[in-house]
Amino acid sequence: MAKVKLATVWLEACAGCHMSFLDIDDRILGLLEKVDIMYSPVVDAKEIPKVDIGVISGALGNDEEVHLAKKMREQCDILIAWGDCAVFGGINSMRNFMPAEEALKKAYVDTVSTVNPEGIIPGEDIPQLLPKAIPVDQVVKVDVYVPGCPPDADTILWVFQELLEGRIPKVPAEMMRYD
Numbered sequence: 001m002a003k004v005k006l007a008t009v010w011l012e013a014c015a016g017c018h019m020s021f022l023d024i025d026d027r028i029l030g031l032l033e034k035v036d037i038m039y040s041p042v043v044d045a046k047e048i049p050k051v052d053i054g055v056i057s058g059a060l061g062n063d064e065e066v067h068l069a070k071k072m073r074e075q076c077d078i079l080i081a082w083g084d085c086a087v088f089g090g091i092n093s094m095r096n097f098m099p100a101e102e103a104l105k106k107a108y109v110d111t112v113s114t115v116n117p118e119g120i121i122p123g124e125d126i127p128q129l130l131p132k133a134i135p136v137d138q139v140v141k142v143d144v145y146v147p148g149c150p151p152d153a154d155t156i157l158w159v160f161q162e163l164l165e166g167r168i169p170k171v172p173a174e175m176m177r178y179d
């Protein structure tokens, strides 16, 4: 039987969700008997190919992330929002209480660890900030939600097992973890 093809992307996020994926430890070997990871921060691939399952970790906070989320939707039959940042916006939403320009000024000028005497804020050469950081499903349809910060490794493995059995998983409350 052909292996299921998987792509994962890491958008406005920390590494935690992908680290939790790797925390399934040696059970990843069993998963890899059934799944090919075609595109991911954990493999070296340049383009998002057509795949069966796509995973997005992270919120959408700039125009590049919106583009990548749309690309994932185009290329993935089933799309998973993985982790609180992707599902709800997560910690990225803390900036939503101020205008995007003020958030940029805080990040590039005001923080005590920043040395930027000319007050330069990068503009054209970097992805443009959205007015707010938003969950993935505000831009593209999501098929599976996996809350948690990060989702537990056992929960991630269970989600894949359910999908491999042909079921669309609904993560029960007792499997949601916030470590």
Ligand code: SF4
Binding pocket: 012, 013, 014, 015, 016, 017, 057, 058, 082, 083, 084, 085, 086, 090, 091, 148, 149, 150, 151
């Ligand atoms: S949900 Fe938590 S662990 Fe995952 S990317 Fe967001 S902050 Fe990191």
